[in-house]
Amino acid sequence: MNRESNVYTIIYSVVMVVIVALGLAFTHQVLSDKQIANENIDKMQQILRSLNIDASADEAQEAFSKLIQNAYLINDQGEKLDGTEGISPDDPAFSTELGDSSAEGMPVYEAEIDGATKYVIPMSGAGLWGSIWGYLAVEAEGSTIYGAEFDHAGETPGLGAEIADTPFKGQFKGKSLFRDGEFRSIAVVKPGRTVANRDYVDGISGGTITSQGVDNMLLESVGEYKSFLENLNAANR
Amino acid sequence: MEAINLIVRSIFVDNMIFAYFLGMCSFLAVSKNVKTALGLGVAVTFVLVITLPLNYLLETHVLKAGALAWLGDEYATMDLSVFSLLIFIAVIASFVQLVEMVIERFSPALYSSLGIFLPLIAVNCAILGGSLFMQQREFANVGLATAYGFGSGIGWLLAIVGMAAIREKLEYSNVPKPLKGLGITFIITALMAIGFMSFAGIDI
Amino acid sequence: MALLNSKTKAVLLGPLSKNNPVIVQVLGICSALAVTSKLEPSLVMAIAVVLVTAFANVIISLLRNSIPNRIRIIVQLVVVASLVTIVSEVLKAFAYDVNKQLSVFVGLIVTNCILMGRLEAFALGNGPWPSFLDGIGNGLGYGWILVVVGFFRELLGSGTLMDIQVIPESFYEVGYENNGLMMLAPMAILLVACIIWVHRAQNKELQEESN
Numbered sequence: 248m249n250r251e252s253n254v255y256t257i258i259y260s261v262v263m264v265v266i267v268a269l270g271l272a273f274t275h276q277v278l279s280d281k282q283i284a285n286e287n288i289d290k291m292q293q294i295l296r297s298l299n300i301d302a303s304a305d306e307a308q309e310a311f312s313k314l315i316q317n318a319y320l321i322n323d324q325g326e327k328l329d330g331t332e333g334i335s336p337d338d339p340a341f342s343t344e345l346g347d348s349s350a351e352g353m354p355v356y357e358a359e360i361d362g363a364t365k366y367v368i369p370m371s372g373a374g375l376w377g378s379i380w381g382y383l384a385v386e387a388e389g390s391t392i393y394g395a396e397f398d399h400a401g402e403t404p405g406l407g408a409e410i411a412d413t414p415f416k417g418q419f420k421g422k423s424l425f426r427d428g429e430f431r432s433i434a435v436v437k438p439g440r441t442v443a444n445r446d447y448v449d450g451i452s453g454g455t456i457t458s459q460g461v462d463n464m465l466l467e468s469v470g471e472y473k474s475f476l477e478n479l480n481a482a483n484r
Numbered sequence: 485m486e487a488i489n490l491i492v493r494s495i496f497v498d499n500m501i502f503a504y505f506l507g508m509c510s511f512l513a514v515s516k517n518v519k520t521a522l523g524l525g526v527a528v529t530f531v532l533v534i535t536l537p538l539n540y541l542l543e544t545h546v547l548k549a550g551a552l553a554w555l556g557d558e559y560a561t562m563d564l565s566v567f568s569l570l571i572f573i574a575v576i577a578s579f580v581q582l583v584e585m586v587i588e589r590f591s592p593a594l595y596s597s598l599g600i601f602l603p604l605i606a607v608n609c610a611i612l613g614g615s616l617f618m619q620q621r622e623f624a625n626v627g628l629a630t631a632y633g634f635g636s637g638i639g640w641l642l643a644i645v646g647m648a649a650i651r652e653k654l655e656y657s658n659v660p661k662p663l664k665g666l667g668i669t670f671i672i673t674a675l676m677a678i679g680f681m682s683f684a685g686i687d688i
Numbered sequence: 689m690a691l692l693n694s695k696t697k698a699v700l701l702g703p704l705s706k707n708n709p710v711i712v713q714v715l716g717i718c719s720a721l722a723v724t725s726k727l728e729p730s731l732v733m734a735i736a737v738v739l740v741t742a743f744a745n746v747i748i749s750l751l752r753n754s755i756p757n758r759i760r761i762i763v764q765l766v767v768v769a770s771l772v773t774i775v776s777e778v779l780k781a782f783a784y785d786v787n788k789q790l791s792v793f794v795g796l797i798v799t800n801c802i803l804m805g806r807l808e809a810f811a812l813g814n815g816p817w818p819s820f821l822d823g824i825g826n827g828l829g830y831g832w833i834l835v836v837v838g839f840f841r842e843l844l845g846s847g848t849l850m851d852i853q854v855i856p857e858s859f860y861e862v863g864y865e866n867n868g869l870m871m872l873a874p875m876a877i878l879l880v881a882c883i884i885w886v887h888r889a890q891n892k893e894l895q896e897e898s899n
Contacts, residue, residue: 250754250755250756250757251756251757251758255756256756256759259754259755259756259759260759260762260763263763263766264766267766270770271566271567271770271774272566274566274773274774274777274778275566275777278777278778278780278781281781281782282777282780282781282784285780285781288784289784289788304785376617376621377620377621377622378622400620400622401617401791401792502873502874503722504722504873505721505722505877508717508721509714509715509716509717509801512714512717513714566773567773569769569772569773569776569795569798570766570770570773573765573766573769573799574762574765574769577762578762581761581762606761606765607765607799607801607804608799609796609799609801611799612795612796612798612799613792613796613799616792616796617792619792620792660885661895662884662885662886662887662888662895663881663884663885663888664895664896665896666711666714666884666896667881667884667885668881670877670881670884671878671881673874674874674875674877677873677874677877678872678874
C-alpha cells in the first residue's frame with residue numbers, strides 16, 4: 248500500500264491515537280491508587296508540619312494516626328456536625344476540600360501533643376501565579392498559633408516560593424489571632440514595617456503579591472473559622 | 485488591569501528565558517544577528533498568543549477533572565488530565581503546521597523570511613512551557629491566559645533580540661579560545677539573567 | 689553475536705564527550721537547567737531523559753518504514769508525549785516529592801530538543817538496537833552535565849548532597865557560609881559555561897573560530 252496516500256495516512260493516525268489512548272488510560276488506571284495514596288500522605292505530612300513535626304513519607308501515616316485524635320466538619324456557627332468524625336482518608340473531614348461549595352462544612356483536625364490539645368485548620372487562597380494553601384495549628388484556647396505550614400502551586404522560585412520555607416513559617420509561632428477579644432488574624436507586612444492593632448510577621452522581600460496572598464488567606468480563610476475559635480475562647484475564659 | 489500586570493510580570497520577572505531557561509536551543513542557535521532574532525521572536529509570540537488560549541479552553545472544558553460536566557451529569561466525574569500533555573503538543577504542532585501552510589499559500593514573502601523558523605517552533609520549549617504553566621497556574625479566564633501568552637512571547641523576543649545585539653558587538657572582542665562561541669554566549673545569558681532578577685518584586 | 693562492535697560502541701560513547709548533546713550539539717538545554725538546584729531532582733531528571741530518549745528511539749526506529757512522511761513530526765511528538773506522560777504518572781506514584789519539585793519540567797521533556805533531534809537524525813535511518821544505544825548515549829551525555837551542575841549547586845549552595853549535610857559544622861563555625869547565589873537559576877547556566885570551558889580546553893578541535 249502506498250505510504251503517502253491519504254487513506255493510509257488517516258488510518259495510520261487513527262490506529263495510533265487509539266493505541267496511545269488505550270495505553271495511557273491503562274497506565275493511569277493501574278497507578279491511580281498509588282497516586283491517591285501519595286496525595287493523602289502528602290496532606291498528612293503538611294498537617295503534621297503545621298504541628299512542627301517533620302515526618303518522612305514512610306512515617307507520616309503512623310505519626311498522623313497517633314497524634315491526630317479526631318477530625319470533623321463544623322458549620323458556620325462553629326458547631327461540630329454529627330456523623331462527620333473520623334481521621335482516615337475516606338472520612339469527610341479528610342476528603343473535604345476548603346472552598347468546595349457542595350461541602351457540608353469545614354474540616355477541623357484535633358491533635359494532642361504532650362497532653363495539650365491543638366486544633367489544625369486548613370487555609371486556601373491565591374498567590375501571584377496560582378493557588379496557595381496551608382494549615383494553621385492553634386492552641387486549645389483558640390488564639391495563640393502553635394505552628395503554620397504553607398505551600399503553593401507555582402510561585403516564583405527564590406521569591407514567593409519562600410513562603411513554604413522554615414524562616415517564614417517559623418515566625419508564626421506564639422502570635423495571637425485575637426486581640427482584646429476581637430478576631431484580627433495575623434498580618435503579613437513588608438519587612439521592617441509594623442502594624443498597630445494586630446500581630447504581624449515579615450513578608451518575603453521581592454515576593455510582595457505572594458505575601459499579600461498569604462495575608463488575605465489568613466484573614467479570609469481563617470475568618471471562616473471565627474465562630475469556632477470564639478467558642479474555644481469562651482470555653483477557656 | 486490585572487491583565488496588564490500579568491503581561492509586565494511575564495515579560496520582566498518571569499521571563500521565559502532568564503527565569504526558566506525555556507526555548508534555550510533556538511535562543512542560542514538563532515541569536516547571531518538581530519534581524520533573524522527579531523523574526524523568530526515575532527513568530528514565537530504569535531504562536532504563543534494563539535495556542536495558549538486554545539489550550540486554555542481545551543483544559544477548562546475538556547481535560548480538567550470534572551470539566552466535562554457540560555455534557556451531562558454522568559460525565560462530571562471524568563478526569564482526562566492524563567492526556568493533557570498529548571493534546572497540548574498536538575494542538576501546538578498542528579497549529580504550527582497550519583500557519584506554515586497558510587503563510588506559504590498567501591504570503592510567500594513573509595514565508596521566505598519567517599518560514600524557516602516555523603518548524604523550529606513546534607519543539608520550542610517556551611511554547612509548550614507556556615501551556616504547562618497556564619495549566620499549573622489556573623488562570624481565571626481566557627483573557628488572562630492570552631495576556632500571559634503575549635507577555636511571555638514579548639519577554640522571549642526581548643531576550644533573544646538583546647542577546648543578538650550583544651553578540652553582534654562581541655565579534656570584536658578577544659575571548660579566551662575555549663570560551664569562543666558557545667561558552668561566552670552562556671556566560672552572557674547568565675549575566676543577563678542576573679540583571680533581569682533586579683526586576684523581581686515590581687508591582688503595578 | 690557481539691552486541692557492541694566498534695560502530696555501535698561509537699554510537700553509545702560518542703555523545704558522552706566529543707559529540708555531547710548539551711555542550712557540543714547545543715541541544716536540550718531548555719527544559720532542565722531550572723531543576724538542577726539540588727542533586728536529587730537532577731538525577732531523576734537525567735534518568736527520565738535517558739529512558740524516554742532510548743525508548744522513543746526504539747519505537748520510532750521500529751515504525752520508521754511505516755510512518756507516512758507528511759505526519760512524521762506529529763507521530764514523533766505523539767510517541768514522545770505518551771512516553772513522557774507514562775514517566776510522569778510513574779513518578780507521581782513512586783516518587784511524589786521529586787515529582788512535585790520537577791513540576792512542569794517533566795512535561796517539558798517532550799520539547800527537549802535532544803529527543804526530536806535524535807529521532808530525526810538517527811532513529812529514522814537506523815535499526816532498533818543502534819537506535820537504542822544512541823538514545824542511551826545521548827541521554828547519558830545530557831544526564832551527566834545535569835548531575836555535575838546539580839552536584840555543585842547543592843554542595844556550594846546548601847552545603848548538602850542528596851539532602852545530607854556534607855560540609856562539616858566546624859567549617860561554619862570558622863566563618864564558612866553557603867553561597868546563596870548558587871541557588872539562583874543563572875548559576876546553572878554559568879556552571880555549564882565552566883564545563884564547556886574545561887571541555888574545550890581539553891578538546892582543542894571543538895573550539896570555535898568566531899564568537
